[in-house]
Amino acid sequence: MIDIKNLTIEKAHEAMKKGEFTSRELTLAYLEIIKNKNLEIHAYLEIFEDALSQADEADKKFKNGTATILTGIPTGIKDNILFKGHIVSAGSKILKNYKASYSAPVVKILLEQGAVILGRTNMDEFAMGSSTEYSAFGPTKNPHDITRVPGGTSGGSAAALAANMALSTIGTETCGSVREPAAFCGVVGLKPTYGALSRHGIIAMGNSLDQVSPFGKCVRDAEILFNCLSKHDSEDATSIPEELRTKIKTENTKKKENKIGVPWHLFKDDLNPVIMENFKQSIEKLKKAGYEIVDIELPHAKYSLAVYYIIMPAEVSTNLSRFDGIRYGYHSDGKDLLEVYKKSRAKGFGAEARRRILLGTYVLSHGYYDAYYNKAIKVRENIKQEMQEAFKEVDFVVTPTAPFLPFKLGEKLDDPVSMYLCDLFNAPANLAGVPSIAIPSGFTSEGLPFSIQFTAPHFREDSLFEVGKKFEEIK
Amino acid sequence: MEIRDVEKLAELARIDLTEEEKQGLLKDFDSILAYVDAIKSVKVDETKGGESLYNSWREDEPAVRDFSLDIITEQFPDAKDGFLKVKKIL
Numbered sequence: 132m133i134d135i136k137n138l139t140i141e142k143a144h145e146a147m148k149k150g151e152f153t154s155r156e157l158t159l160a161y162l163e164i165i166k167n168k169n170l171e172i173h174a175y176l177e178i179f180e181d182a183l184s185q186a187d188e189a190d191k192k193f194k195n196g197t198a199t200i201l202t203g204i205p206t207g208i209k210d211n212i213l214f215k216g217h218i219v220s221a222g223s224k225i226l227k228n229y230k231a232s233y234s235a236p237v238v239k240i241l242l243e244q245g246a247v248i249l250g251r252t253n254m255d256e257f258a259m260g261s262s263t264e265y266s267a268f269g270p271t272k273n274p275h276d277i278t279r280v281p282g283g284t285s286g287g288s289a290a291a292l293a294a295n296m297a298l299s300t301i302g303t304e305t306c307g308s309v310r311e312p313a314a315f316c317g318v319v320g321l322k323p324t325y326g327a328l329s330r331h332g333i334i335a336m337g338n339s340l341d342q343v344s345p346f347g348k349c350v351r352d353a354e355i356l357f358n359c360l361s362k363h364d365s366e367d368a369t370s371i372p373e374e375l376r377t378k379i380k381t382e383n384t385k386k387k388e389n390k391i392g393v394p395w396h397l398f399k400d401d402l403n404p405v406i407m408e409n410f411k412q413s414i415e416k417l418k419k420a421g422y423e424i425v426d427i428e429l430p431h432a433k434y435s436l437a438v439y440y441i442i443m444p445a446e447v448s449t450n451l452s453r454f455d456g457i458r459y460g461y462h463s464d465g466k467d468l469l470e471v472y473k474k475s476r477a478k479g480f481g482a483e484a485r486r487r488i489l490l491g492t493y494v495l496s497h498g499y500y501d502a503y504y505n506k507a508i509k510v511r512e513n514i515k516q517e518m519q520e521a522f523k524e525v526d527f528v529v530t531p532t533a534p535f536l537p538f539k540l541g542e543k544l545d546d547p548v549s550m551y552l553c554d555l556f557n558a559p560a561n562l563a564g565v566p567s568i569a570i571p572s573g574f575t576s577e578g579l580p581f582s583i584q585f586t587a588p589h590f591r592e593d594s595l596f597e598v599g600k601k602f603e604e605i606k
Numbered sequence: 607m608e609i610r611d612v613e614k615l616a617e618l619a620r621i622d623l624t625e626e627e628k629q630g631l632l633k634d635f636d637s638i639l640a641y642v643d644a645i646k647s648v649k650v651d652e653t654k655g656g657e658s659l660y661n662s663w664r665e666d667e668p669a670v671r672d673f674s675l676d677i678i679t680e681q682f683p684d685a686k687d688g689f690l691k692v693k694k695i696l
Contacts, residue, residue, distance in 0.1 A: 215674065230681060233673040368662050437642040448619065455620070457692055462683035468693045469620070477622035485627075486634055489615045493635070496618070502646065509650040548637045 133160050135295050140204055140352045143298060147193055147203050154189035154203030157298075158182055158247050161205040165249070165296045173271045174281075174291035176210055178250040179217055189245040200355055202245035207297035209288050210251040211258055212343070213332040214238045221334045222254040222266040222284075225454050225461040225479030235332025236364045237301065237343050244359060249297055252287030256481045257451065258308055258336045260284050261553035262543065265483045270540060273315060275579055279537040282312030282553070285344070289316040292346050299356055300346045305337045306439050307533075307557030309344035310569035310584060314532035317571045317580030319347040319599070321357055322557075324589050325564030326371035328357075329364035337446040338369070340439075340561050350570065350599035357592055376590050383588035385526065391417060392427035392525030398556070402534060409581040410531045413572045416605045417529075422598075427521055427528070431513045435558035438514065440551060441494050441507035442562075447484075448491025454479060486547065515563040522588040527598060530556045532569040532582035560586050568595045570602055607635050 133152055146152055162182065169175050182205075189203035208214065211221040213231035215238075220226040234242070241248060255265035263271040263286025271286045273279040274294035281290040285302025289312035292300045302309040304322045313320025321344055328343040335341060343360065347353030364370040371379075393414065398407075418424050456462040456475025463474035480488070494503035521528060534555050543550040560567035567586040574580055583602070587594045612631050616623045623631070684691040 215672075216677065230677050232675075232677040233671070365664050368664075431648065434645050434648055437644045440638065440642050441645070452620075456683065458690060459678075459681040459683075468695060471693065472620040473622040476620055480621070482627075482630075485621055485623075486631060486638075488619050488621065489612070489631060490635065490638060492615045492619045493611075496615075503642070506645055506648070506650065509652075509654070510645050510648050512654075513648070513650060546637075547634050548641050551638075551641070 133157060135160055135164065138298060139349055140200065140299060140355050143204060144200050144202070148198065154186040154193070154247060155183060157203060158186035158205050158249070161249060161295075161297060164294070168294050168296060171272065171277060172274055172290050172294050172296070173269055174252055174287045174294060174296055175207065175250045176220065176222075176253050176268055176287070177218060179248060182247055182249050185247045189247055192245045199244045201241065201359055204246050205249050205298050206241060206246045207249050207252045207288055207291045207300040208238065209285050209302045210254050211303060211334040212238060212301065213334075214248060214251075217251070219251065219334065221258070222256045222268065223479065223481065223484065224267040225475070226334075227267070227461065229460050231332075233332065236329040236362075236366065237360050238332065240360055240362070246299075252285070252291050252300060254287055255284035256484050257334065257447070258284040258303060258305055259447070259483045259487055261307070261311055261550050262538070263287060263312070264540065264544060265481060267481055272540070273537050275317060276537065276577075279539055279579070280315065282315030282533070282537065284308040284312075285346075286312045286315075288346055289313055289318055289320070292316070292318050292348060298348070299352060301356070302344050302346060303333055304342050304344045304561065305340045305443060306561045307554035309346065310557050310567060311533050311553055313346060313569040314580065314582030315537040317574070317582075319350050319353045319571070320569045321345055321347070321353045321592065321595070322560060322567045323357060323361060323592055324371075324566045326369050327361045327376075327566075327590070327592070329362070329367045329370050331364055331366040335450045337443040338450065339446060340443060350568070350596055350603055353568070354592075354596040361592075380590040383522065383591050388526040388594055389421060390423045390425060390525045391527045391529050392425055392521055393529055394427050394429045394432060396428060397432055398530065398534065402531065403536065405575060406531050406534070406536065406581065409573055410583065413583045413602070413606065414529070417602065420601060420605050425525060427525060429517055429521060429528075429559065431510060431517050432559045434510055435514055435562055436551060436555055438507045438510050438562060439554075439558045440490075441503045442511065444487045444491030445495050445504050446491070447487045448489075448495065451480070451484065451488050483547070511562050514559055518559060518563040518565060519588070526587070526594065528586040530584050532556060532584040536575065536579050556584060565589055566592045566595055568599055570599050572602075572606055607632060607639070
């Protein structure tokens with residue numbers, strides 16, 4: 132019997148290397164859990180038929196000595212990441228039966244390493260939402276309390292990991308879509324530096340923000356995935372070349388790094404008192420562990436979410452114009468081409484996708500462009516500069532990961548702005564392109580997870596892993 | 607914003623909407639725009655451009671790309687002789 136509950140990537144790797152169990156046995160153990168739990172949790176939209184044959188390939192790698200750390204690791208990928216020959220629907224009816232014609236480079240890396248891609252995980256339609264309730268295929272439930280949401284948009288990946296339905300999972304972030312579900316499901320979620328992981332083969336939402344982001348049962352697992360997947364890709368014009376990464380990293384490295392900045396002004400007045408209490412306790416623990424805690428001001432950060440809800444819909448309205456029922460995806464017939472477009476898009480897109488397409492069309496339209504979009508990109512630049520200035524003084528910016536605890540299914544469905552506010556503390560890192568990690572920081576008396584978020588300068592994921600592992604020891 | 611503005615946006619975005627959907631969107635937009643309007647009060651340097659972006663080029667060389675033509679063509683909603691078939695434009 133494999134001790135799945137306490138398994139980590141390294142433990143599984145060592146065990147398979149020693150022959151304590153095979154990749155096939157490990158994969159079968161996860162498939163059994165999925166069979167028992169997925170009906171209730173609904174973390175996966177599909178389990179791939181070739182999972183076991185991938186496991187057999189992994190076992191060959193162990194036999195012939197070419198196994199790497201990810202070989203044979205049962206992994207779930209979010210439903211917006213292309214895996215050649217497999218359905219990828221972005222949680223949308225418009226792509227319900229869409230089959231990927233190539234694999235995303237991040238998937239290619241996983242396959243080269245011999246990871247076992249178990250299936251595709253549920254998500255909010257086109258990665259728009261904060262609860263996975265906007266999936267066209269029904270919501271995912273939070274494994275800690277199935278009457279509550281798992282967060283979103285990568286809620287399927289977070290829930291799969293938390294419910295031991297995978298040993299590692301991948302999601303994507305545009306604004307909090309990995310950190311917020313990581314917080315709600317009690318796992319680790321890393322949003323890497325923008326440009327670190329290839330966006331090629333990821334169904335785009337907001338191109339200037341999207342980033343493939345790993346989850347982990349612990350910080351070390353997220354670190355392993357990040358280190359394997361963070362590579363320059365010539366197919367992605369926003370992927371950062373290796374030499375530039377090294378340069379940026381060196382510039383952003385100091386001799387001594389133990390100063391934590393807390394922007395209390397962003398949340399001291401109206402944060403849920405239970406979350407505030409947990410956050411203060413975490414800060415005290417960090418102080419005792421030798422970190423210096425200072426109060427910092429980020430005057431523009433409070434506009435982050437407003438800026439995000441202008442820039443992102445603008446990019447969404449452009450990206451989603453390609454789904455027109457002509458070349459692939461949902462097709463509704465009409466008397467002429469225009470009617471085909473309008474009917475296919477009306478029936479193919481869900482409510483939130485339509486809302487954001489129209490909002491994006493509005494902020495980019497004549498007469499509103501300057502007041503909204505143009506202004507937003509300037510404020511975004513201020514947010515970015517302010518963050519870079521802050522990192523001259525401190526090594527980490529720390530806040531709670533989410534302003535809410537996991538809420539009840541349906542609670543925020545009728546109020547889009549209230550749903551948007553879930554990502555309040557996540558937005559600055561996405562707009563500034565800096566890496567940020569969500570780490571579990573305990574449980575409420577009802578057993579719901581708390582989470583703390585550390586943010587670092589560009590390409591300093593290594594410092595996030597270091598402080599993250601330290602925090603795991605002291606929490 | 608008024609209902610005709612929603613209709614105009616839907617026309618531009620090529621999405622059919624029912625009357626009920628239009629009303630719902632109008633209500634949502636009022637609350638979303640009220641929230642994002644906060645940025646109007648931010649003072650920014652109007653003489654500066656927006657993002658500090660630059661182009662990243664790669665050499666224009668022929669390369670093999672891994673994709674499946676079969677998977678692409680088998681997903682055409684309508685096809686003739688292996689070509690995508692669309693309704694006439696004019």
